Amino acid sequence: MSTITRKKGVGAVLWDYLTTVDHKKIAHLYLIAGGLFFLLGGLEALFIRIQLAKPNNDFLVGGLYNEVLTMHGTTMIFLAAMPLLFAFMNAVVPLQIGARDVAFPYLNALGFWMFFFGGLFLNCSWFLGGAPDAGWTSYASLSLASKAHHGIDFYTLGLQISGFGTIMGAVNFLVTIINMRAPGMTFMRMPMFTWATFVTSALILFAFPPLTVGLIFMMMDRLFGGNFFNPAAGGNTIIWEHLFWIFGHPEVYILILPSFGIFSEIFATFSRKRLFGYSSMVFATVLIAFFGFMVWAHHMFTVGMGPVANAIFAVATMAIAVPTGVKIFNWLFTMWGGSIKFTTPMYYAVAFIPSFVMGGVTGVMLSAAAADYQYHDSYFVVAHFHYVIVGGVVFALLAGAHYWWPKMFGRMLNETLGKISFWLFFIGFHLTFFIQHFLGLTGMPRRVFTYLPNQGWETGNLVSTIGAFFMAAATVILLINIVITTAKGEKVAGDAWGDGRTLEWAIASPPPVYNFAQTPLVRGLDAFWIEKMEGKKELTPAEPLGDIHMPNSSFLPFVTAFGLFVAAFGFTYHNDAQWGLPVGILGLLITFGSMFLRSVIDDHGFHIHKEEVLELEKKEANA
């Protein structure tokens, strides 16, 4: 396949990606877009740390600091972490279940472009007056009071658009995993990462609608004269907090469960052992997801809900520690008795255990409602959630990137550079965030743009800033590694690490456009490992070789999402400018028009004929 792509010009490659419905290419798109937003969010984090390096600093003052802090959080959660996880889900899940693509390839592309245009719209705010400045939580009273510019409108509309994309992705994965597993792959034979994707998709399906409702209320209040959050007119701002956290807490699990899935794959692969306690891992994942919906109010202990609600939510929150602990011990015992190979992904996976346990135990501490009155909205919380999200999710993203890079691109990332960047990141991470626990305990509130001297916070903040630069250096080295690898990386075989256990390692790297020439027959957990142990090099096919049906590329997903992007501009400015309303309507017409075209144009896809498949397979075998 790579020889074919190389012959194309830049324009053709670009057009290919703009119109693709192939899950592997959509994975590339998610990886590139999510990666760019990750760099942007990281830059914002650096600015934050520079401002806080010393007391009374004037690098970013007041409102501008609040914009950077809001965009750091929003970008990292919605535009970096989730899309990057979606990149791996897209790249890997269809392969892991032995499918040729996701259930709805067109919807998959539409989901990506929705996310992309939503994120783009949100970031346009930087150039159009100012970015949102009420925190990623955008609590209602403050965001309604933020009237100096349209920042919050970019937040409500941008997140609505990207949220559509996320829900589409989730529905797609649910349907794919339920319907498109290869013969023999029962639910309890699915790889852990596929399980995590499945449960996460269910979480998204139920968690995103409350956010969407909240965002629509907010949009109504700000742009269309609504009063949902205006107490003077009978509204209530606390409703926003509930809606936000009914989404917001499951969101944490939407990020961490796939991360757990990635680590489960890596631990098993590089310990050369079956995942210890597979069925209890599955059960723990489902249980965490279930509990995840019953604990949102622990973000609101100080709101004044009263002792009954606080006590119930405190105990419910503590309960989540149990299945999470089960997972930690299962990973440890996966390595126990194994033959551990310390590759870069395994470095991240191993480092994840102590880092995440730190974040987990502070989570239990935070769940003790009465004590949380002290921790809440202090730097202790900042330390806690960065331990969970960086020590858990970002480590997983970096581990996953190194682990699946050869599968996605056919070339191995440089291991030496990978390990250097790991050490820098690991040291920088703990340097930045460990000390923040103590900053919080000694009274430093979060989201402050500055602090006065002589409050005992100088050293801690300076150390934290130094740590941030370590992480920045690690990221730069990772980028260099990617450039070097892309230019002249070592090409790899299908089973790139030699210890692959799941189906994705049974086919070429990168996989051919149809993934599996013949749908494989799955005979147990770790299907590829089973075949290898029986001395076979390939999977047992479940069907004879035949013509393969493929979906056609389409530019319509791009246009559909672009329409909403245009509409969002129109509606944002419809109160200030004459052109607002017509542009908004024009945008909606573009979107609904392209949806109409999609409905009326018959698209039966095409077939790759048996002979072509054979030829492609032969070429791969020779390469």
Place this chain on the structure above:
Amino acid sequence: MKKGLRNWRLFSLFGMMALLLAGCGKPFLSTLQPAGEVADMQYSLMLLSTSIMVLVIIVVAIIFVYVVIRFRRRKGEENKIPKQVEGSHKLEIIWTVIPIILLLILAVPTVLATFKLADVKAMNVKKRDKDAVVVNVRANLYWWEFEYPDYGIITSQDLVVPTNEKVYFNLSASDVKHSFWIPAVGGKMDTNTDNKNQFWLVFDQKATDKAGGIFYGKCAELCGPSHALMDFKVRPLPRDQFDAWVKKMQNAKKPVVTDPVAKQGEAIFNKSCIGCHAVTPLDKRPAQARTAPNLANFGDRERIAGILEHNEENLKKWLRNPARVKPGNKMSGTYGHLTEEQIDALAKYLMSLKVE
């Protein structure tokens, strides 16, 4: 030799102690140096949860280190295939049950403390005990108002309370959501725009002395550009001194100004400032009309604008351009341009506003 060793040990012990104490922060600000019943309760809950969690960390760390060292793939083991273990019911039950027990140990005191901290019955009974001190806290964009409904007095920025007894608070916000937090004395509670929250705190006398007589208060909820600068100060006094302070506040008449420069300042004040700022603690206007801090005891305050050292120079700096000190504040642009001379007079007048 042996003596040298002991000295070294002693030295390192002191070193550790110093580090630990430095890690506990400032006595006027740190949750780790609790200065009252509420903070005490929360501190012991922190200690309990931390010790349980350290236990967990130790167990995980031991297994972790052992596994990572013991089961490395060594040279010559390139082709080793370990036994594929499915799991172990016994182990899985152990690491499900033990955490549940540990969590129960934490859950019981948590629930008890949560209920105790929410017990505000004493402030809501029809005939409130005369000695029970109730303070209405109203949070505003970057300043705090403290109203004592039982005494009919209002002050702002500096909260004065009696020590060694429960002080009850009604908390609300007049513009956006804020959060009322005195870290050394107890956890925070939000001041909402929709409803009134209630809680109580105790200010310990000994801890107050240790902290130098003043505790730092903070806004803990992002509320706008100057959220970081929305500080207040707490001055706990022994009961008799507190009563005396209340008396003085109640008897404070309209300030009598004698100094000619201050007199000039008063005239400017009455022209440009009095619409928002009151200069007597007995402000009878409704809360919505009190759009700026009460300045009756401005001369007694701890800080200018809640953050700058309390002197005339800083006051002038504030008056010249409040936005430079607190971006996004509501005073900027409300009083027109003042000449340097006018600012001097105004500062003189404001500094003379004293009750004590």
